[in-house]
Amino acid sequence: MSESAPVSVPKRSRRFPYRFHLEPRLKEPPAWYPAAVSVGAILVALVIGGLVIAFAGGNPFASYAHIAKASFGSIGVLSDTLVKATPILLTSLACSIAFRMKLWNIGAEGQFIMGAFGASAVVLIPLFPPETSAWIVIPTMMLVGMLFGALWGMIPGLLKAKLKVNEIISSLMMNYIAVSWINYWIFAVWTEGGFQMSKVFPDYAWLPRLLDYAEQIPFLRGLTTHAGLLLGIVAAVILWLVIYRSRWGYEIRLIGDNAQAAEYAGINITRNTVLVLVVSGALAGLGGMSEVAGTVHRLQTSPIAAGYGFTGIIVAWLAKLNPLVAILVSILFGALLLAGREIQPSGIPKMIQGIILVCLIGSDFLMRYRLRIERIAEEA
């Protein structure tokens, strides 16, 4: 009741011989540290995943080997991995720029779908007479796709900027509208003989693929990697330059880190909110265009609304919002998606994705805290 005396803990006979202390980091960790933590987190995730596989009665080593083989084993599957990585890359870029400003755009999926719709509309209306040069059709598809994606991003942007509507909710809801919207068109207007898909695009509306050059270079036979990957990489480089080297990118970073300071520095937050979501939507829209013109070649719900926009969120996050790192992470996730096709049950790669995400996000903790392990002195 009186003065607080040091409390003596009753001694247990057996104790864990180490004591763990978590301390906030006061100094910036060395440059190699973040990368090492990320790699460590992925390794831990693979171990956990392996345990689950073993528990399910599988052989984790064989499973991992199979995943690796199914995704990177040959030039053919590597190409397929890259095809899967392309839409993920563009949606992850869309998320990167928005997240950089702490605008939580969960609507990359819908913007992606609307981009695919816009690009398809160019072909299906049709905007150009048959046999128009691909040099005119493809850029128009890109433009219209980006426009529709941008529009889909602008709506939550305006709602947020003008009415302070939470962009997480509004952009998420816009996804469902987008799915219903393309469903309407492929069910009612552009249906191909009653099936829920449009007709296949004419070949001048296809993005060039590696196999198109197989006549000159036989090595490329059967490789379906298409020019969308190139678009994605170029977009990543440009986005990197914009974020880290441009005035506008500086404004985005400043708002994202401290909106009050940005306001104090005279930056118009309202305008940037709309602008960033427009650009974010346009990037996702470009992803939709690339997918429809490079892989699917027709407007159809299931292969387009396949959740690339959501995977993009994860990838952007794992890449720490760095567009160049996003290229690598997208390929990793493309591989996991592809492995899902090869491995039964297909849930295993999805589970591994989830575990990797949890471990990576959890590992962020180690960026801010350090773990000190201390051996408890034996007391006789």
Add this chain to the structure above:
Amino acid sequence: MNTAQLPGSTPSAPQSVPLMVEMRAICKNFPGVIANDHVDFDVRNGEIHALLGENGAGKSTLMNVLAGLYKPESGVIKIKGKVVNFNSPRDAIHAGIGMIHQHFMLVPSQTVTENILLGLEKPRFHLNLREFDRIVFELGERFGLKVDPRAKIWQLSVGEQQRVEILKMLYRGADILIMDEPTAVLAPQEIEDLFATLRAMVAEGKSIIFISHKLQEVMAIADRVTVLRKGKVTASGLDAHSTTRQELAKQMVGRDVIFHLDKQPKKPGQVVLSIHDLHADNDKGLPALNGVSLDVRAGEIVGLAGVAGNGQRELAQTITGMRKCKSGRVELNGESVANRSALFGILRGVAHIPEDRTHVGTAPNLSVTDNVIMKQYRQPPLDNHGFLNMSLATKFASKLKTEYDIMVPTVETPVRLLSGGNLQRVILAREISGRPSLLVAVQPTRGLDVGAIESVHRLLLEQRASDAAILLISEELEELLSLSDRVFVIYEGRIMGEVKIESGEPAPELIEMIGQMMTGTPLEKVHVGKAEKHV
């Protein structure tokens, strides 16, 4: 009830009056700050005891100790004669202590009754809201706290929300109520209502601790007054009815050693900033500026004295374009800058050292470089056709790092790792390097150590020497007196008066004058010296 003898316990109150609260030799430190230094404080049964002091004097810390939010390093607390050792606010509530914070802790989407019942153990399963609505209503009636028990919190005015907070504490059986600056958020009429409630509660046998820095209110409501300054008691349990405002003002503001600075006499130039009859609201929509007029000329430092929360923040924000005004004029070199944007001012040479270094002045995770270019990245040479010249930015930052002694390993270091003094140097370097024509400095030395304070002062005087107009808003009277050429005093959004500061040691009368103006006496009514009794 007699408990064990305790070191440092010196019973001083008359035995006949039972003490509800007895705090002895309370010490509480925060990193780098001694918030409470052997503070003694007591509350009698059925009294209103005011705790008076400037911001940062340690009032809230002391009360947070009493309410179980902080654990003191040393000292003894007795409630109704019993030594207590609070480990959480829950313990304090059980002992009958209820604190009503400045920031209300209510759930906006729930009703008054629901908020009052929140966190209680009873009722455990079935909640008969109607029954409790009635209880809450009756409780309100008893203490003159009129509020509809079924209203949702978001529908209530600030004054009504405060009543809910009080009801919450009364419902929990609190008989010692701590009110932390309860009038800060209220409109004048609401203040009257609050005072009526406080009197009703005292009549019912409750004891109230009233934290404030407004003398007028303290004189109007309190029975006794304790004054804190810089963590120490300067006046203990004075009878509020036999003391004077002057006396309290003197205890509160104090007289400290004046720093000696190399301030050269200088003839000010033309008027740079001219403010006329400015009216503006604060964040809550209450009037914060009620007709402020002042001017600042080139090459002079004009101080604005006042206790925090009297409109200083809003004034700085209105000048720098971060707040809209309702009426009045703000002119910079003859051009109107009121109700424009922050950018408008920045492009016209307005520099601003904000009060809040970490939340407004800097972006914590960005590098020193990114932080020092915040005001100049728009113009060449840093801007290169929409791109930033990063190598030049780095060079610029490195130059500032040397010139302003910013202690940081590299300019790539994120500023969140910087100490307060270094952070302030980053801000000063950025603001001053733009060669401002007007510099608005708000609390530029708050929380800094002596060395950092000196360097900030030196930089401000250098700016004065190079003909910048400087508006220095500060709560540190010593700072204002040693730096300023003129000082305006603000109180509740009005200018109480203006005094000229001659170089050399300021007369004690001058300090007393400012102290009185800071607590609400206009210049023409200020009495200094012996004639204290007539106010």
